[in-house]
Amino acid sequence: MELYLDTADVAAVKRLARIFPLSGVTTNPSIVAQGGQPVWQVLPQLQEALGGQGTLFAQVMGRTAEQMVSEARQLHQRVPGIVVKVPVTAEGLAAIKCLKQEGIPTLGTAVYGAAQGLLAALAGAEYVAPYVNRVDAQGGDGLQMVRELQSLLKLHAPQAKVLAASFKTPRQALDCLLAGCEAITLPLDVAQQFLSAPAVEAAVVKFEQDWKQAFGSTDL
Numbered sequence: 001m002e003l004y005l006d007t008a009d010v011a012a013v014k015r016l017a018r019i020f021p022l023s024g025v026t027t028n029p030s031i032v033a034q035g036g037q038p039v040w041q042v043l044p045q046l047q048e049a050l051g052g053q054g055t056l057f058a059q060v061m062g063r064t065a066e067q068m069v070s071e072a073r074q075l076h077q078r079v080p081g082i083v084v085k086v087p088v089t090a091e092g093l094a095a096i097k098c099l100k101q102e103g104i105p106t107l108g109t110a111v112y113g114a115a116q117g118l119l120a121a122l123a124g125a126e127y128v129a130p131y132v133n134r135v136d137a138q139g140g141d142g143l144q145m146v147r148e149l150q151s152l153l154k155l156h157a158p159q160a161k162v163l164a165a166s167f168k169t170p171r172q173a174l175d176c177l178l179a180g181c182e183a184i185t186l187p188l189d190v191a192q193q194f195l196s197a198p199a200v201e202a203a204v205v206k207f208e209q210d211w212k213q214a215f216g217s218t219d220l
């Protein structure tokens with residue numbers, strides 16, 4: 001499977017790349033804006049934070065297919081190996097088709113429905129990113145959307161992968177993996193929550209206490 005961090009926080013990527021088996025980093029315009037650094041500055045820093053390995057994802061801002069394609073070409077030229085995120089609108093689908101012909105890899109983003117995601121895959125996107133928590137927050141069923149999308153891609157567009165996105169809890173992410181998603185991207189707080197159960201630290205402290213009581217120190 002592929003595990004990504006959904007962030008533009010360079011220091012956090014550096015810290016977590018030591019701990020997690022990261023496949024790379026995904027960003028979106030809101031995430032980059034939050035970091036305050038222009039995308040052209042932050043992308044090389046993220047690459048360095050990953051130790052020069054791993055895939056970066058950055059999104060186009062244009063609203064027409066022509067603008068999206070032109071921005072995707074720039075991203076592809078300046079950041080080798082980048083996967084270009086394209087919102088799955090009507091124009092976005094036209095852009096994905098064109099970028100596929102040019103050999104520029106894409107991820108169809110802002111996916112709120114299984115059929116929408118399937119269209120991105122059929123247009124040639126390498127990845128499709130369903131927004132799990134945002135669908136849940138609208139009163140929908142994010143996991144069900146992911147399950148349907150998984151099945152649709154398997155049947156009709158097996159070259160495309162679901163990269164499940166938009167999580168607020170580790171449970172949502174875990175459920176997507178159990179549903180068969182090959183890739184997920186985690187915001188920093190959710191990534192940290194995987195390791196932050198208080199019971200884990202309490203268990204380690206108790207081992208130390210028992211050892212120290214018997215042998216006078218915590219040395220092995």
Ligand code: E4P
Nearest residue numbers: 006028109129134165166167
């Ligand atoms: C993925 O493509 C999106 O950028 C991201 O995961 C959205 O997450 P959010 O709903 O937490 O903003």
